[in-house]
Amino acid sequence: MKFKFRNYIYPAILCAAVLAGCSDNLDVQPYDGLTIDQTTGTPEGLKAATIGNYNYIKDPYYTRNFHMLVEYPSDNVALSGTTTDPLFYAYNYQHLTAMSITGNFFRKAYQAIYGTNVVIEKLQEGQSAELDQVLGENYFLRAMVHFDLVNIFGRPYAQDGGASPGVMIRNNTDINDLPPRSTVKEVYEFVIGDLEKAASLMGSTKSSSFASKEVAQALLSRVYLYMENNEKAIEYADLVINSGRYTLLPTADLPNYFTYANETNRETIFAIKHTLQDDRTWGSLGSLYLNDGMGYGEMYASESYRNLIDKFEEDKRRAFIVPVYEKNADGSIKKGADGKPVLAARNGYQKYYITKYSYQEGVVTLSSPVYLRLAEMYLNRAEANAKLGNDEAALEDVNLIRRRAGLSGEALFSASNMMGYTSVLDVVLDERRLELAWEAQRKYDVFRNKRTMVRNYPGTHLPSGSNVQEIPYTHPRVVYFIPEQEIILNPKLEQNP
Template identity: 85%
Template sequence: MKLTLRKYIIPALVSAGMLSGCSEDLEVKPYDGMTIDQTTSTPEGLKAATIGNYSYLKDSYYVRNFHMLTEYAGDNVALSGTTTDPLFYAYNYQHLTSMSITTNFFRKAYQAIYGTNVVIENLKEGQSAELDQILGENYFLRAMVHFDLVNIFGRPYAQDQGASLGIMIRDNTDINDLPARSTVKQVYEFVLKDLEKAAALMGSSKNSSFASKEVAYALLSRVYLYMEQNEQAIEYADKVINSGRYNLLGTADLPKYFSLANEGNKETIFAIKHTIQDDRGWGSLGSMYLSDGMGYGEMYASASYRNLIDRFPEDRRREFIVPVYLKNADGSIQTGSDGKPLLASRNGYAKYFITKYSYQEGVVTLSSPVYLRLAEMYLNRAEAHAKLGNTEAALADVNLIRQRAGLTGDALFSASNMMGYASVLDIVLDERRLELAWEAHRKYDVFRNKRTMYRNYPGTHLLSGQTTQEIPYTHPRVVFFIPEEEIILNPKLVQNP
């Protein structure tokens, strides 16, 4: 990074378009519309730089790679074929030190951090409410990116109270200062401090494409939950829930949740905004999950997830899964000798498309990935209550989410109706799985709770003849290798085991 960081950074600092698209190539051509001195010396320039910092998040090197590194390692997905794309190594836990998706994510993340540091260093606090808002947004973005990095390259905090190595903390723009890896605990403490600062500075109720006080509170709830500081996780979830800014989308609208533009979705707290100009077509997140005139449609809902959601056929969340049936020449669905529809398959794997990253504003491959939403706040609170022994409070939040999904009566939990679960925490974790599937939570929910990832279902994560894949939370590949190119550039970085 020492040799190339400035070349990577400056273009986005002067991006003045409203969350405009970023280049897919790290070798971005210099922008000649505004000098770096102009960008950092005027409020207008720093506002433009902040828009550039948001743009880093939607760059495919960030958002697409983040999704593949987190979601593909979970038990809600089943890949239907092998591929030379390095996503395959994230999916099957056969990581390499030279994986382009980790290298590109690492670099793009630190570019974003550098961009926030430019604004933080050059924008004096207290000039106006508007500029304090801008400053707070950059503190939030810096915290969010550090948090994403440490969860990908550092072990879950709860496993050893953050004692293991995390990632570099970057709180300045000195490109000659290449630090060693801080511990996970140190990174979490840095993230908490930045989020608290962000919340104190921000007063504007911007839409969910931007940070606000409540967005910082929501991420604070998640961070504290991951640290198992449960009282604080509840406190910040309550701040969001009681703010009055958000409401759960209604039951009838739930299946359409992710096709709605995020600004008009009353449940979304923060999303990485994509407009039609940002649609990446075949390179979109949704293209792996669905094929509808465009898209590969190679990553399906796992049998494990389908078995869980199918326990209650009236659950409206089942509608995010679309079974694909064989068709006759006239377009009618083929049926077997038993009269049941025949499922289509790829390489012998039944096709169950996933629609959470498709059809925004009617465009097949357009999506604004949701990073924080109100349902998570209720489930954060439920998990924290479960760990504190507050059974009724935990089940009340779980049932609220289940009722929104269309479930009633005996499909709701109580202390006398545990439906075969051994503990309230087990109930909460399964509800998180049902509600937050394919939203980059599941891997973390399993491993931070010191559980095993069971992937005992069909998919190309299994070698020929295998029927099971079980990843214990102690497995070294719970985290990814630090990119070897970065270790060459910064010898202070120590590789993960």
Template identity: 80%
Template sequence: MLSTVVLAGCSDDLEVKPYDGLTFDQTTNTPEGLKAATIGNYSYLKDSYYTRNYHMLTEYASDNVALSGTTTDPLFYAYNYQHLTSMSITTNFFRKAYQAIYGTNVVIEKLKEGQSAELDQILGENYFLRAMVHFDLVNVFGRPYAQDQGASLGIMIRDNTDINDLPARSTVKQTYEFILKDLEKAAQLMGSTKNSSFASKEVAYALLSRVHLFMENNEKAIEYANMVINSNRYALVSTADLPKYFSFASESNKETIFAIKHTIQDDRGWASLGSMYLSDGMGYGEMYASASYRDLVNKFPDDKRREFIVPVYLRNADGSIRTGADGKPLLASRNGYEKYFITKYSYQEGVVTLSSPVYLRLAEMYLSRAEANAKLGNHAAALEDVNLIRQRSGLSGDALFSPSNMMGYTSVLDVVLDERRLELAWEAHRKFDVFRNNRTMVRNYPGTHLLSGQTTQEIPYTHPRVVFFIPEEEIILNPNLVQNP
């Protein structure tokens, strides 16, 4: 109020500009302004409305997890496939995603191609981010491409900053075509010098491989995976370092292709991804490794991926592990569900709840190549890549696959899909891997996804809740949108 009085008494000739009082045009009409805007677009990804909600919508619907209690948090409806049209996690994810897309469109519209290599890099990063966010959206709200070759409804494609434009939903096929075009443009514009906290040429190649895999363009999926692998920019972390993979800062991890960078200033504490998976002085520790995943990974005691799971034991007063009459350790439980914590989103740089979610990594490229080769009938090549990942996990000898040692499997594709599950668990892959391959999500294990008296939950790939409802509020705002069945 005092400032208002003082300024009112000043001469009309005195023009006062606050230090941050630049207009929108002033901040987006300079190269430095567009660079800053691009950093802002990355920041949308690490917003909890984007990353946390995306994780809950995808990983919590998989067979890798078991929730140990009921909750009023809408994550419960994602977990048990009882979706609502007014779930805050879908509404907030939808809006944050389109905010990010709007931000990329600002830069793409303002930045002219060919001014310099540096500015082309910035432009390419925005094309990548726009493609990535559209891809995440269409996989949450649109049915898997391979089920009907993309004929079903996808999402709104937003390629401009016209806020009065209210597009209808494009088909999944149209959305994928838009994504591919953006990624190819991004790869053309970008170089290979930026670390994994930013997009680069190989980051675009890696996502192109995934998109083509989802479309079952298997030759193209292999082609782009090879471009990443043969770039020699990345290497699998060692067997010894594998259990510590997610504790390393992402830009210093030689296997990570792209991660959503979080620093200590970005630590979400109780709201972090890891908080639901682990309790260690902080964290709820309510989402556990499922019995079916544990059964799969425990087939081979030397598998280093077992170390991402931490069984929680009852303790005596002196801190020692309590044992039963049979001498075996007694597991702690919550609501009758045995506690098996998961550490993939914890302990980055020693901080319990800090994590930089990994979006693309080299192991995925080998496994995508393996899946594509399996579908093309190149079984020897597929098993070779599977064995490469298994060897890195500490397995050897009879624990490796061969035509004469299929370990009970009758299909190489089944081998690959189980290896993807083992390697990429809790990294938001499993739900898509099951349904895009026309498989059933089998959750016949303890957890609150089961109603009282039930022992099984099986979600067929044809189920309408393979995808989420378009947020009801968005349909009110844009009457051109059509709801999912």
């Protein structure tokens, strides 16, 4: 990729002063007018560059596009109308080789990787615990971005042992080095190496807005789970769970989970910090899910997800879905002939807003997208145990999550109460869906487990006159095309079928 990376790194460094409010005691000064060698030639400059690297993954070209590419193809969402936004092509599996959300994500991801490589090349290990922490954070960010890239553009590891084409591995700042795509397996191995290095360098003192030892371990649990190295997935989940750093939010607080700032939520392991000055308003993730004085409110909770969550009325996770009702002239809710409230609709699709990306600190469109949290670690362990035949241990973790959601008695699973399920793995995968809905995990959970994405419910993903859309895990559009422009810039890149 022959971008002028130096042109992109300046804004990251210069924004450090602006971002200092979300740093943990980093005394960041402005570096206006200095060359990149000067700004990264001192410990303070390397800290500033690291804050700039976090800013890359906070950029909407990264965070917003990542969410659209991963969550919108899932069975948790239903779009209520056509749109000129290219999100529509992600939602309905009609991908293009020149699709702006993939192109912008790809480029922003490699800008972030370049930024981490600048710090990794310039910062010598072992100078101090503080600088080792900075170095470790860059190893983590480099791993995370490679992992996101390979899962978007490469087929799930478990389908063929990682033999299919992945993405470019970039571990240096040589802009003339244009490598071909490594295999998915090679990228995963690179990610694991970086995460292990990150965990060895970092301590546990950072808030969830930054990488720490446990953040790296949590991502290692996910990576190994996706590889179906179940023992390792359990090992790293255990390290995070037993670290004592995190606790599940109490049941009463669960409906408010995503309204809390990172620093006040002890369940969050890593989230991409947004403050009020970062509020994207109409361009925020939450704006498509909800309209409350601001927002489009066009993407709703799917009928199939609602049917699953509505099995138990006491499930506190139902609070993340808000049904919208028609109003009378006086503002009261309109009732039908049967006396029940009349659901509002858009283009004939009933409105069920989603609130997981809204109301942080009371602001309608403010959100700090959660990337890793403790509930996932229990569910990683549950899935891995289910695949190892440890059914009792798997159900124990599932029930822990269900109890936290307010469920008890017959709503809990046991060998004698499987509630119609024929396998513990099916139980775990549905619990992951219930707990992690709209957090950009469902698509991966379906396809890496060689399942079919079943979207037989109302929404504009269905062709006219059809009520069925089922995407098998073998479908070519499980992954996205490599952006056409990137292949022009680097002819070594092989296009996906």
